[in-house]
Amino acid sequence: MITPFLINPDNTSFEFPDVSLALDDPNGLLAVGGDLSPQRLLNAYRHGIFPWFNPGEPILWWSPDPRAVLFPGNIIISRSLGKTLKKTLFSVTVDQAFNEVMAACQAPRVKQRGTWITAKMRLAYNEMHRRGYAHSIECWQNTVLVGGLYGMAIGRVFFGESMFSKVNDASKVALVVLTDKLMEWDYQLIDCQVQSEHLISLGAETIPRGQFCAYLNQWCQQPVARDAWNNEHTAK
Numbered sequence: 001m002i003t004p005f006l007i008n009p010d011n012t013s014f015e016f017p018d019v020s021l022a023l024d025d026p027n028g029l030l031a032v033g034g035d036l037s038p039q040r041l042l043n044a045y046r047h048g049i050f051p052w053f054n055p056g057e058p059i060l061w062w063s064p065d066p067r068a069v070l071f072p073g074n075i076i077i078s079r080s081l082g083k084t085l086k087k088t089l090f091s092v093t094v095d096q097a098f099n100e101v102m103a104a105c106q107a108p109r110v111k112q113r114g115t116w117i118t119a120k121m122r123l124a125y126n127e128m129h130r131r132g133y134a135h136s137i138e139c140w141q142n143t144v145l146v147g148g149l150y151g152m153a154i155g156r157v158f159f160g161e162s163m164f165s166k167v168n169d170a171s172k173v174a175l176v177v178l179t180d181k182l183m184e185w186d187y188q189l190i191d192c193q194v195q196s197e198h199l200i201s202l203g204a205e206t207i208p209r210g211q212f213c214a215y216l217n218q219w220c221q222q223p224v225a226r227d228a229w230n231n232e233h234t235a236k
């Protein structure tokens with residue numbers, strides 16, 4: 001029986017097995033264990049690997065094949081979403097409520113038991129936010145946070161993690177604003193991790209894992225303007 005690799009949390013090399021060794025079933029499971037230190041997280045994302053596990057489980061590391069991605073210029077804006085954007089129902093900000101966005105994404109969803117965003121994950125990604133790697137887009141109605149998303153930015157790649165919406169189209173508006181900003185800053189790719197009908201409807205597509213990793217090798221090494229995120233507190 002083929003099993004995922006075991007990572008010793010005391011191993012400070014922060015290295016991972018090659019993603020080609022990930023399991024086919026479940027699709028993409030590569031390794032178990034380790035920690036969520038900034039060094040390990042950065043190394044994981046640069047190699048097409050992300051953590052995803054439930055409360056009470058060890059840390060599980062994944063690299064599915066194929067990979068769901070969105071090229072920023074390919075976002076699909078439906079007629080109804082276009083009408084929402086024209087109405088300017090939301091004010092949109094950048095990096096003004098990162099922890100609150102994570103908390104909202106952590107909340108249980110309809111027809112979903114529990115959450116994969118554990119307290120350990122919250123602590124880890126808030127640290128990445130303090131270090132300038134993790135970012136959020138927030139949608140507000142008056143002073144109420146009603147939608148948003150968060151993820152990691154390395155080089156010219158944005159690795160999407162989760163989004164939430166408390167009113168219709170709020171998370172979609174956050175994604176549209178994100179893609180606008182990423183195109184302005186010459187980002188090349190948004191990692192969507194796993195395909196879903198919702199993401200496909202917004203323009204996401206699937207590509208082979210090998211091609212995805214080749215993109216990372218190229219684009220994660222290309223810097224963006226140092227102050228790109230720092231200067232964008234109000235997006236719309």
